[in-house]
Amino acid sequence: QVQLVESGGGLVQPGESLRLSCKVSGSKIISRGWYRQAPGKQREMVATLGGAGSTEYGDSVLGRFTISRDYARNTVDLQMNSLKPEDTATYYCQAIAVPDGGIKRTTYWGQGTQVTVST
Numbered sequence: 001q002v003q004l005v006e007s008g009g010g011l012v013q014p015g016e017s018l019r020l021s022c023k024v025s026g027s028k029i030i031s032r033g034w035y036r037q038a039p040g041k042q043r044e045m046v047a048t049l050g051g052a053g054s055t056e057y058g059d060s061v062l063g064r065f066t067i068s069r070d071y072a073r074n075t076v077d078l079q080m081n082s083l084k085p086e087d088t089a090t091y092y093c094q095a096i097a098v099p100d101g102g103i104k105r106t107t108y109w110g111q112g113t114q115v116t117v118s119t
Contacts, residue, residue, distance in 0.1 A: 002024070002025065002027075003026060004094070005110060006092070006113040007021050007022075008021050009113030010115070013118070015083065016083055017081045019077060020077065020093075021077050023074060026095070026108075029097045031096045032069065033067070033076075034047050034076075034078045034091060035091070036087075036089035038086075038090075043092070046058050046061055048067070055067055065079065066078070066079045080115070083117045084117060086117075088117050091114075091115055092112045094108065
């Protein structure tokens with residue numbers, strides 16, 4: 001089973017930066033990512049990282065956010081620069097794993113960490 005624990009959220013001013021970290025434990029993980037959900041809105045993809053190192057970014061964060069994996073610390077990190085009020089949301093770490101002896105994939109979610117960008 002996979003366990004995900006987020007950290008690094010907080011309150012910042014517009015234009016400032018923040019770095020989120022997700023501690024990942026488990027096995028058979030094929031992809032990792034960050035998602036976010038603001039009040040009254042659906043959860044949206046922020047950034048994903050494939051097993052081969054490929055990356056995908058949501059349109060609203062492209063050029064400002066960077067996802068990376070730290071192999072020494074077993075974390076997947078999200079560097080967020082030039083933060084805007086519309087980035088305010090609960091950010092969730094996600095991982096997809098393949099269990100033994102099956103085709104079915106399983107999606108795991110962390111508990112979430114709050115990011116607030118306020119004037």
